[in-house]
Amino acid sequence: MSKKLATTDNTKKSTVKAAKVTKIAKASNSVAALPALVNTKSTELEIVDRVLNRGPVLPTTTSQDPLTQYVKEISRYKLLTIEEEEMLIKEMKDSGDIEVAKKLVLANLRLVVKIALEYRSAWQNVMDLIQEGNIGLMKAVSKYDSTKGAKLSYYASWWIRSYILKFILDNFRLVKIGTTNEQKKLFFNLLKEKERLIGMGINPDNKMISSTLGVSEKSVAVMDRRLGSGGSELSIEARLDDDGPSLGDSLTNQDEIPVDERLGDLQGVEILRDHLKSFLADLKERDREIFEKRLLSEVPASLQSIADQYGVSRERIRQIEERLINNLKVYMSEFIR
Structure with a gap:
């Protein structure tokens, strides 16, 4: 039976707004349970709680900002040596024990924060990005195969970035x-x-x-x-060919190309600025104007006003807008591959 942890808040200051966190009843002992937990889409704190089957990562009341306190709390979990990580990965593969997977997740929570901070220019609330990155991390741990030659942190970096970028792209027009x-x-x-x-x-x-x-x-x-x-998920799950491995599975040895060098040009606002400019440059004049008026303007023009301008129906403009958004996601995903 799950227990509800009551929250207390004795101040009226704008401090951490810690929601009531429900401790989840003991999960399955199989690593296969991780994807189901990942897909619950809880807050970043609840996600970790759900995987760890423990109390909240953050205290219910604090005078520190959420990010500072979150980093302080996850710093309690020590980083793994290469030997320790290899031992845990082997144990996880042999036994499928979710407790072992939890240790790997905990040891890599700092990696999520590091990557999320790279995108803070593109999204104001970095805790939103950490939430998505944590989901990607757990997805990576549940799918990791050491025989592919990639170090766990390298493989996880792709999943973490994939989920963060998907979140930014999916919500880009709504910021x-x-x-x-x-x-x-x-x-x-x-x-x-x-x-x-x-x-x-x-x-x-x-x-x-x-x-x-x-x-x-x-x-x-x-x-x-x-x-x-x-929208659909980013291309990390896409097959390189009909019968071949997915992009994530095909990652090679991490020593060949450092993660920071390979992904450095994908950081935050550069994606939403430089690649967006290229995307707009390839559009027809009408499509570009609709995109700018509906999706880039501080005060978006109404569908009806644009429809009147072009002498078409309001529904037609809505369809064009939807097509442009889908095209943008596909276009951006090409740069994330």
Whole structure:
């Protein structure tokens, strides 16, 4: 039976807003359980708690900012020597024990923070990026195969970056639209709530979601249109050929090309600036103008105003916008390969 850990907050300052964290009942003892835990999409703290089956990583009340306190807490877990890591990896492969996988995850939490900080120019809240990076780290541990020749940290770096970049790309067009508390609440919770309800076999209509999240049906409908359908994962899972290994599986020895050198040009804002410029340069004039007015403007033009400008329907402009967003994701993914 899970236990609810009550949170306390004796100050009114803008300190860590630690949510009530539910300790998960003892998980499966198999490493195969990691992907299921990864896919729960909890907060970065809950993710680690869920994998570790322990209390919250952060204290419930603190005067420090979340990042500082998070780094302080994860620093308690020592880094592994090469020999220790190899021993744990062999043990995990032989036994499939999730307890061994937990040790590997803990030892690499600093790596997630390091990589997430590289993208802080592209996303204001670095804890969001750490959350996604932690998911990528656990995915990497669950899929790691030492016989492929890549060191775990090198292999994990690809997964961590993949999840962080996917998060940035998926939310790129929405960075500027969450201005009110209701919009922000929907932005961060709508898709998760939909996934939760679908997982329970419930059709998530706007009325049900508005009731669950405590917002208006109209706001749910508006944000649902803005979010659109979820994008596919980045190409780390893509097969290099029909019968061959995936990109992640094909990574070779880490000594051939240092991670920082190979991925250095993919850091943060450069992706959203330099590659975006190239993407825009290849668009037709009408598509470029629609993209700029709808997705790059501080105050996005309405679909109707653009439709009137080009003498087409509002729905047609929406379709063009959706196509451009999907094309951008594909275009950006090519640089992440």
